[in-house]
Amino acid sequence: MEVFAYQGLIGLSSAMYLWLISAGLTIIFGVLGVLNFAHGSLFMLGAYLGYTLYGLVGVPFGLAVLGSMATVAVVGAGVERGLLRPLYGLDPSYQLLLTFGLVLFVDDLAKLIWGGVFRIPPIPEWLQGSVTLFSRPYPIYNLFLIAVGLSVGVGLWWLFDRTWWGRAVRATASDREMAAALGIRTPTVFSSVFMLGSALAALGGALSTPVRPVAPGIGAAMIVQAFIITVIGGLGNLRGAFAGSLLVGVLSSYGTLWFPEFELFFIFAIMAAVLLVRPQGLFAR
């Protein structure tokens, strides 16, 4: 029983990384209708900026994470206004091509700036160590991740359900023309949503730096999982992304324990099982 509980708790912390990256992806798709291939690149950029501020410049870890989020949010605004906006009226394949091109561009840019060598700065002192849970040491860093992930979940719920901005976003997502007719500045809503999604990707990236390698290409590995999660949860559905992250994170963890031979196949099996039962995703309306 203790083994089961511990493995589940480990899976929960993995799920929180997935949640942070898939939340941004699904928000952007839900409102803008853009399937952003470059979302993983924003995750990578967040990781590199977090590493630079915290690992190289020596900024305290918390501030480095916030700095990384703010910078990537600005980059996101630039991408949305400068590159995506001219494509909104065109066939969606143009958006896919553009965002895929961005993946290649940002990867090479990262290599040019930070080199090809992977980077892992030390874990902040206040997040080192472990606590005993289910008779085994459980990393404080993982508990911190769970706390951040859950806080982001609550924060997003509050933002979308309890603020004027959230109502404007939901109205825009529901019917752009009607929202514009009611006086909502939809271009501004689009930009702010893209900034929020980018900042969430950067949050995941920056939080990963002390325990995961920062290197060109890490975004590509993350984006595949994020896409799977958004498909499982229902494209554009935030609750679905949260549930999908938990499902994939925790079940994958149990898969590693019980079916190590099928590790690679497990996440796709979950997706296939969900799609067979609910092709539109778990939470799609």
Added chain:
Amino acid sequence: MRTVWLVAVVIGPLFGASWSAAGPATCPLGVAAIKLGVQGVASGPHADYGRQIEMGAQLAVEEINAAGGVLGCRLEMRFMDDENRPAVGVRNARFLVTEWGAHFLYGTDSSGVAMALGPVLRELDRIQFFTHAATHRLTEELVAQQKIKQIVRVSAPVYQDAVAAWLFRDRRDVRRWATIGADYEYGYATWAIFREQMRRLRPDVEFVGAAWAPFLTTDFSPHIAAVMATNPDGILATPWAGEAVTLLRQALLQGVFDRIKVWFQAMGGSVDVLEGISQEVREGRFQGKLYATSRYVHNWPNTETNRSFVSRFAKRWNRMPNYSAETTYSAVYITKAAVERARSLQTDRVIAALQGMRIETPAGLRVFRSEDHQFVYAVPAGKVVWDPRYPIPVLGELKVFDPKDYWRWPPFRPLELTK
């Protein structure tokens, strides 16, 4: 003064042209330069390995050219990124040989790329000196069985990881072994040959658990937790490069080193891994339980050849040489020796010149094994320690075993690969 400049501008290119035209005249092999096509992964999370291949090759080329070339022929090299993708590796090889005119090929990190290149090398009839790809199948299947003579491997194959069995054979307190393995052929092969050797040396040993991490895994927490649930005394881990650093960091977070007796990180002696865990080693956080090997370690052997190579490499590139740098550097010198012996660039003659070759390299004496075109040499294993003489951790308490004891030898019987 203007006249002097004018003369220089007019005469300069002519002088240069006459120097390059003189190249073939002094090279008895009838070529302007001996062209070396080099490839490795130079993008993505493993990009440093390709970079090390490139640095090793370039240093050798510069040294050889400065000393008069090969039989008076200048060396010229061109590096390409194979992106760790078989299709790209094959495309590069074809380009390097048919378009650029490479006489010899070098490098490649991925076993998948290496296996795809094999048949193409036969078609192109060019020798490739493999300097990283570790799969046993490259030499056992493609050379020994299928007789693709154009394949030559300079680096130690996956056999090297079986040194762990010999390293811990006298540790009676380490009975329960588990693996956190790379979820592809390399991980399966290492676990298979380790178990085979261990069963022979220590019949009392049990293999209690295994977790398999796909390529490019960044979160090893579930694998660590799953393996630790089996209460192992020792863990054999095969993820490499940045993945090895990530795995070790995450293992520390889960307090693994408080609960196990030894951890063997198969490729942990690689420079990039040692750089990545530098702080943790200095702080003693692995509690003296972390051991590793590699395909070459820069602090062994203690020979003038090796010390001089490490010193020149560090001066040239401001880095310590990784194994892929040493193997590629040595491969270029092996080419030099073979071409000088063959006095030809023809594949058959160069291969004939390789027969029986025993050559002193930074990694020590390398001996050509004719049955599978594998260069045999010893690489030690040891404990990861901090040594103030070096800028990064090194392998200490080194133990060297004869490859005859733990490498696979012809005739080869198929290796049963199971998870």
